[in-house]
Amino acid sequence: MDTFLEEEEAAGKNSAAHTRSSTLLPGLHLPFLPPHLCQPASSQEHKLNFKKSKEVCLRYIQDAMLQKQWKRAAEFLSFYVESLEKDFSREYVNPSEIIWRVGTEILCHCSNGSMREFNSFIEQMKTFGVKRYLKVCLEHAFHLLCNGLIDDAYQNLSLAESWRYGEQTAIQDKEMKLIQAYRGLLDYYSWSKQKNILLEHGLDGFENLSVEQEMHSCFRKAAVNLKEIIKIPGVWDLFVKCYVDLLEFYGDYNEAHQVLSEYAYNSKFPANPNAHVYLYQFLKRHGESKKSLISVLKILHDLVPSHELMIDFNTMLQKSRKRKRCRLGLEVIFAVLDYAGWKENVKAWSCLARQVKQIAIAEKHLDWIKQEWNSRKDWWPAFHFTHYLAKRNWKESESLSYEKAVVAGILLGKDCKYFKYVSHQGCKAQVKRFRILKKFVNKHNPVYLRISDPSDSSLKP
């Protein structure tokens, strides 16, 4: 009777659930039903079935692995392998993938680096499914590379490259491209090895001819594959660097320049600061004009104002005679010091101190400072120039506190807490430059007044 009722109710619920299902969806698509919602099943449901056992077994495996009990996990995995026998599941992740992942992890941690065992396991895994073949190959190659077995990895990659099976999915296509790219990378490494041999032994001699030929063939193989992958949007720092190195060696500067500017400026690629850095370094290597260097760095400044190259940029701009560039230099160095990561960088502070000092002495472009300061005056004092920081900076680095005190003295006047504390301590410690600094700030106090005065019309903002 009861079961009959339950069935009837279940049928009723089915329809009810269907009609309301749209409104009762969880707000977040959860990978599993939240465990606190799983009720203790009734005695009937408790009947062990295959699927449940599988799930439980997997949970034990995960549990053991998360507690680093690799051996225990391995034992459970040997039970779990049985789940392959009835793998008719249409689930998103099927048991063979799980076995591959879990098995790899366990072997990485507990086989004491026995490569033979690992390789035979992976070879078995490769036969499990066509869908994952390329991925398994790629990961296998990674494992070999990380263990220093570069030749094995190369063989593996070439083998995987020659694999064909029906029509490739988009993901497989991507994986194949990666496999080719990594093979190209390994080709590049063997090329550079041979190049080094040739450079060491000189370029003449009969036996070197074969080395040279091999080197060129390596170049061709590497260049083809590397060129292919860097066309696709992505982060390819490693590949681009290698490819440019190849091109530069063979004197193809135009191609190299084109590759680098494509990598930096193609809008389909992510805004990778490294792309700009590579371009900058390339241009610098080849003695390009200052103007082009500045334009590259200007773009980098717009993208990542806190980049470390900004210090170089600022020095470059400060040296320039053009007013516009000096102005940009001030902007750059102010922007750098906005970031928490540069807060205690002596170099950056000394750049700013130097430039601000220059302007204060010349009393020529005070409006530049005023403009920069306007957007910062409400938070820089609390961010950079507190009493607490003065104490700490003084304790940790005298030169940092000196540079900061210069800036504080000019921007905030002689009554600024930071300046007062540091100059006081400096004078107490009888350091000469602090005494000079005190005099300097006292002398140029009108500068501060003019910067902070909102009604000063002589400085047009």
Place this chain on the structure above:
Amino acid sequence: MEFPDVLFPSYFGCGPPVEEGGPAPAAGWGEQGQVLEADPGRCQTETMFVPRRGGTGESWEPTEAAAVPCVPPNASCWIPSLVPQDILYHGFLHRKLRGGRSGAALDFAKQLGHFFVDHPEDAFGSLGRLLHRNFHLGNSKLRRQARDTTIRMTALMEEIDRLEARHGCPRQHLSPRLRWFSHLCRDWLFEVPLGLLADCLHEELLLQWAGLLFDDSLTGGALAWLPPEEVGAQTGRLVYPGGQAMNHLYFQDVVLEELPLAQGSPVQFELNGLIRQVAAARVDGEDFVGVRSDYHCGVWRVPARMGVAPTPLQVIHTSVPASCLTVSPHLPGELAVCTQSGSVYLWSVESGLQRLRHDPQTMFFRDHSPWRWSDFTAHPRVLSCADRTGLQCLDARAPERCHFDLFKVGEEANCQQGERVVLPMYLGRAHPSQHLVTTQFSMYVLDERLPLVPMLKWAHMMKAPPLFAHLTPGGPRRSHKVLLGSSHTQELLLLQYQGGSRSACQLAGPPQKLHPITSCLQHLPAQLPHQHHLLQQRLGAPAAGLAAAVKEEGLRESLMVFQLSEAGDIFCQRLTHETVQAPAPARTSGDETTAAPGSSPLFEAPASSPLGLGCEEEEEEEEQTFYLSNLEVIVNEEEDAGTPAPLEEPELPPQPCASPRPCAAVSSPAAALRYRRWMKGLSKMRRESPRRSWPLTLSQKRLFTRKELEVPAAPNPLHGQARQQLRQAMGEGGGIPSWEPPQPPPPVLPQLAEPSGGADPLSSRLTAAWCGDWGQWWEERSGFNRAQRQRALRERRRRQKRARGRRSLSASFTSSLTYQSELSELSDSGPPLPSPGPLIPRDSPQPRQRSPPPPASPEEAALLSSQSLRCRGIPKERRKTLRDYLAVWAEGPIELPDPPGSQASQLCIPSSQSQLSSASQPRRKRPRMGF
């Protein structure tokens, strides 16, 4: 602020995610991700590669077998949270729900029924008052002239009783009388139009259900650790909520010894709402603590010096619940606040609130969730804003113009379909420009300088979305430790990663699971089954916060991990890291059998059986062999510590992640002492408030049964006979062969001496006031001498029981069942408010004597006081009638009168079989509906 020279290769796409989302149970294992040349600057003959994932990390070993309590138990009750059985149709979860793609059936009618029963005044108040003359409650025949205008309710009640008895019968029909009544009354009986009420209720149910599936109000966690000022010092502060409603904020000094030890009593603040989140950051040697409750956010300043009290600085009130509060690590007294209306504010204690954005829509694609989050970035004026679809960075100086996308749920980060941002966090202490983003599937480490492309991505495989995260930055050449925690499953995961400035980000070492709070259950002293169950419920409460502290002693470092539960308990565990690491064998439990030498267990390939040949029988057999080899472990797999509902088998070991051979580690003596102390504290607390140990039940079976209204006759000879028979059976130790059904046993009037002292409260209070010992009277009433009163009550119950026992054995049985609840209800009713006048005529209204306590009379008076009658939803006009009834039988045992609405209401619901079932069994505690 260096940027890595070379990043790991990755594809970059645009648009919606391509990869299908689904449960991927082992997705985080076995992948290296990509490889990169290690240290390219170094000249070496052989190029070396490093993987993105799979490197070696530091080893952190737990020192205890389970989490250990860190502060005394939260000294008040914990109301068990809502369980699905409360609001789901028969507590049934639809199978399809497992995939998260389909819904469940809400038991809407039951809840509506509960509403009518619990709030009859709101549901039927005015019409009840108007019509009470037209309802007759007695059993007597109606007089002729009254018959035209009056309905005899007793008959209807009987019908309902009969209906209940037949509950579950497929052939059941509503009796014509019931049908007629419900048709007649459905349209006008209700105070609130039924349709409107139903809409509201349904909406509320949906909200509750959504909260059960995923509750994001706790995001961020309500536990914070304020480290000591100097590096070497050992005393820090824990900030956490507590109290009955989790509305007290505690600042507790904690000494980091072997196990963290609370020192002194905490500084306490009482707040105006449940504390959802506690966030803290240290700026210039001072800690700023932000506290978020639904409609209020507050900020405290805590000087790092110990012994200086925290000072509250400012409170803001929001009209929409706030969903996020983060404290700036750059500038003192700055916080970021988000509300569910889609607004993001920069809150400065000095200059007030500045709204940066207001957009009820989500950023990148449409998602219903009103959840918003905001955090700080490397630039003190730039804030990150998040919703479920991604993160954006805004410049507070020009929020409209200056912004860029930091993270998008999409192909950019190689997300899965259905993936949503759960918790973003600024990792400034590890690296100034790094951010952590967790989703229900993965965790990402992002760098502001290269937005949209994750520096690191790893599938965390947690069962519930990680709502809490904590960062312990590692120094140079050390890995950063990230703790992820989930709420309902109490999962804790320790990850390590390194890089970000010179080298690219790498995940270091395998993830590690830490002990959840429930893990300590098996180490606690043995308990009686029902107490064990309560304990299990308490320990299984969802986690509400996460914090960690580092302690260094020479070469040995310890990481103390604190976990807060919704019940307000804080547990901690210690992990130690040895700087010199031996290639130790895998930590295994003692009784583990090692695999056969020379062969890895992985290669014990299964007996190859042809696939696809499986006829039914063969499958059976295979399953059998599977079970045999797989140990019989599956029995209690679904036994979840977090499911408090069924009291069926409380003894089952509650292990959410039970494994057949759990670590048999024994807790250390220090930990054992902690456990004992904690249990002592808990039981003491329970003794102080007995009602907490028992779920409240409220009998709503019937208003008055005929039996109760009948005139009691003289003691039945049958009784004596039955008693004799029973005694005899007990003496012999046998059973009673045949029991004559006790025919309607005439109840015996318990001959209780009713001392005349029990006057009505008002006059007794007045008298007391006149005599000058009003204070004592008040104490007496308000339950300071609760123990005494309980004794009195118990005495009364015992007498009543005895009296009933004389009457009918079965009655005594039921009464003992309800004993606890009734007792607690009475003892909890507190000081009944003065009633307007003497209800039951008494001879001499003297002040109530303290000892011996007059059994029952004040409580009965309280029962009959108009106040309490009103509380029970009895209309004023009817109270008189009721009192008359009760006055007649005042000395007899009184069932708690139940609201009349309960019956009528149940009739009026378009009923299916299940709705009436609630009446037949003691109800579970009502879910916290919004009413």
